Amino acid sequence: MIRQLVTRDSVAVTGSIIGLASLPLGWLTLKSSRLAAGTSLSLWQVVGWDGTMVMLGLWLIALTLSLTKKTKWQAISLGISANVILIITLALAGFESSRMLEAEETFARVSPSAGIWVTLIASYILVFAARQGLQEAPAWRHLVSWTGLAAIGIMLAIGWLDSLSLVQEFSGREARFQQELVRHISLFAGSVTVGTLIGVPLGIWAVRSRRAEKPIFYLANITQTIPSLALFGLVIAPLSALSFAFPFLREIGIRGVGPAPAFIALVIYSLLPIVRNTFVGLRQLDPAVIDAGLGMGMSRAQVFRRIEAPLAAPLVLEGVRTASVQSVGLTTVAALIGAGGLGWFVFQGLGQAATDLILLGAIPIIGLALVVDTVMRTLVRLSTPKGLGGGEP
Amino acid sequence: MIRLEHVTKIYGDTLAVDDLSLEVNEGEVCVLIGxxxxGKTSTLRMVNRLIEPTSGRILVNGKDIRQVRPERLRQSIGYAIQSVGLFPHLTVGANIATVPELLHWEKSRIARRVEELLELVGLDPKEYAQKYPSQLSGGEAQRIGVARALxxxxxxxxMDEPFGAVDPLTRERLQAQFSSIQQELKKTVILVTHDLDEAIRLADRIAVMSAGKLVQYDTPEAILSRPASKFVHDFVGADRALKRLSRISIQGFVHPSPSIGVNATLSEAMAALQSHRSAWVVDHQGQLLGWVDQTTLSAAASVREAIVAQDVTEISLSSSATLREALSRMLGQGFKSIPVVDENRRLIGEVTLSDVEAATAEAEA
Known part of the structure; x- marks a missing residue:
């Protein structure tokens, strides 16, 4: 019987159980100032027993749906309940935090506690489970995936969540946030672009020349094994030497610390996935296809343009996707050598032990990684020739 | 049309093709086998310069192919290979259109040509032009490969083993189709195979190769009846007499056979069987119904009742069949003669076991 339940939808069941487990956890934390330790308030302390019963009821509905036989409508109901939980949780958090702050001193802060974070995670596990059941119904799948995020966006825009400490942290640093976000995006996007421009030709070279293959992969593999911070450090030394030797480099902003060494290190990191996927994409092609192309009178360039490039494109883009997602993360570390980016908030926050500041950096980084991943997956799918199934890789 | 003069190809220290000279006449099918x-595939690939000979020269229409740009040369030579090599990201139509596109034909002309070729290889253009190679069966893919080459x-x-990657039944069908296309188009063909039956079936001349050397170049009949060396003798095998039969059409051997109308009386039927052990029975249109013999006739009340009616298509042959097929029917059915019918199943005549024996003896002599 348990086996039967588990085979029903183990992901959704897990999500529901995690959701139920979030109920007794601390919900909001009230602090007298930004850096002070606070008092954790439970769900019933915040919203009372009736509110608690509503949350409990919603999670029990979700659990029941998780144990129900998988159908399209089961998946839709599951997705809807997950979104309702998400929206109600945040709406309550926004409402209750402003109510609590009214009674407190100016410097007091209210921040979400473990309970809210766990609820968010659990509801997205349910969204994920619901998506699996909606492969055939893309309209519902998109609705289930994006409603919650859209609601969060609206609540942020209309100021509903303004009393939460994280949003307050943002309000004080709006200009800085924008600057670091742009810096983060240009660092990772620029480095992946340059990495692609170098990596793709290297991959092609490795396929064409047996002599080049070994050293190219040796280097690409080695760089990947160097820890990111160490690589950033390694780039600093030669760059500062260069900028001392050629002062004009300093004038255009190339110095031992700052964005320049970070950019170089990020380019180096992006090489391996791109070189490797270009190599595999070309190497896996059926030799008969190329033989047929040449045998029918295509020039080498025509074979590349008409056959090899379109057939290898999805794998190459898959490599660019890996490099992009990886680069979004690594750019965070680049803040340590003065390159800026969203990592700046993370490390500032770590230094001050200010959790909200850390989150102000971390949450957009995660969001950015997810967006980049989605966009690149779409590109991969669009680039897959129809004759090759056209599905997800 | 195609002339290879003292062609040698050496890879590293391996001698792949050794001083090979060969001439293929216009409109002939030359099969390279061994x-x-x-070295048969190497030989083939030197003709369109996919590989270059180490020494010797190759002439096409009297012109040394080294004087032609490889791309231009290859665009004027159809090329079909065993693994087909259809471009998986292009539709069947776009695959077939490859060379016309390289030659910058007009769009409407290409579309017409694609349709023509699909019809030529027996695939419905409406259904197949928009399909992708992954949606084709092995046999269909090979036919598209041939269409693309044409x-x-x-x-x-x-053609490098163009019918190699399919099951035997499909292969036979493709070979028959290729024969009829070739009869119509009269291309000059060099075909590589390791399948002797295929060579005998398709070739005007067979070039038997061994260790890079041409050991015999002759008609299939001659290769089978007069192997030039022990190697060829062993290669064609002990059943070469049988194989030779598949080169001989039954057409020259069909002679009138005793037949009885289904409405004939018993006594007429008995009279017809005076000189034969059995007779074929036809209906009023001359279509074959089966056969009768004295035993079945004596036990029956009418000719219709006496017919041993097997599946008629199983015992009869069409006039385009070979003596080998006739012999195999005889052995399979236990008959001494096999009826031959036209496309409307009307009886034309029969081929007898003694005809097959005579043909064998004649070729042996």
Missing amino acids: PSGC AADPPILL
Whole structure:
């Protein structure tokens, strides 16, 4: 019987159980100032027993749906309940935090506690489970995936969540946030672009020349094994030497610390996935296809343009996707050598032990990684020739 | 049309093709055959310069192919290979259109040509032009491969085991189709195979190769009846007499056979069987119904009742069949003669076991 339940939808069941487990956890934390330790308030302390019963009821509905036989409508109901939980949780958090702050001193802060974070995670596990059941119904799948995020966006825009400490942290640093976000995006996007421009030709070279293959992969593999911070450090030394030797480099902003060494290190990191996927994409092609192309009178360039490039494109883009997602993360570390980016908030926050500041950096980084991943997956799918199934890789 | 003069190809220290000279006449099918590694594929690939000979020269229409740009040369020579090599990201139509596109034909002309070729290889253009190679069966893919090779109507066709990757039944069907296409188009063809039956079936001349050397170049009949060396003798095998029969059409051997109308009286039927052990029975249109013999006739009340009616298609042959097929029917059915029918199943005549024996003896002599 348990086996039967588990085979029903183990992901959704897990999500529901995690959701139920979030109920007794601390919900909001009230602090007298930004850096002070606070008092954790439970769900019933915040919203009372009736509110608690509503949350409990919603999670029990979700659990029941998780144990129900998988159908399209089961998946839709599951997705809807997950979104309702998400929206109600945040709406309550926004409402209750402003109510609590009214009674407190100016410097007091209210921040979400473990309970809210766990609820968010659990509801997205349910969204994920619901998506699996909606492969055939893309309209519902998109609705289930994006409603919650859209609601969060609206609540942020209309100021509903303004009393939460994280949003307050943002309000004080709006200009800085924008600057670091742009810096983060240009660092990772620029480095992946340059990495692609170098990596793709290297991959092609490795396929064409047996002599080049070994050293190219040796280097690409080695760089990947160097820890990111160490690589950033390694780039600093030669760059500062260069900028001392050629002062004009300093004038255009190339110095031992700052964005320049970070950019170089990020380019180096992006090489391996791109070189490797270009190599595999070309190497896996059926030799008969190329033989047929040449045998029918295509020039080498025509074979590349008409056959090899379109057939290898999805794998190459898959490599660019890996490099992009990886680069979004690594750019965070680049803040340590003065390159800026969203990592700046993370490390500032770590230094001050200010959790909200850390989150102000971390949450957009995660969001950015997810967006980049989605966009690149779409590109991969669009680039897959129809004759090759056209599905997800 | 195609002339190879003292062509040698050496890879590293392996001698792949050794001083090979060969001439293929216009409109002929030359089949290169031999054990694997004998250099037949290398020979083929030198003709369109996919590989270059180490020494010697190759002439096409009297012109040394080294004077032609490889791309231009290959565009004028059809090329079909065992693994087909259809471009998986292009539709069947776009695959067939490859060479015409390289030659910058007009769009409407290409579309017409694609349709023509699909019809030529027996695939419905409406259904197949928009399909992708992954949606084709092995046999269909090979037919598209041949259609693609024929696209720009090249006078020469190079085929490397073009029917190799399919099951025997499909292969036979493709070979028959190729024969009839070739009869219509009269291309100059060099075809590589390791399948002797295929060579005998398709070739005007067979080039037997061994260790890079041409050991015999002759008509299939001659190769089978007069192997030039022990190697060829062993290669064609002990059943070469049988194989030779598949080169001989039954057409010259069909002679009138005793037949009885289904409405004949018993006594008429008995009279017809005076000189034969059995007779074929036909209806009023002359269509074959089965056969009768004295035993079945004596036990029956009418000719219709006496017919031993097997599946008629199983015992009869069409006039395009070979003596080998006739012999195999005889052995399979236990008959001494096999009826031959036209496309409307009307009885034309019969072929007898003694005809097959006579043909064998004649070829042996």
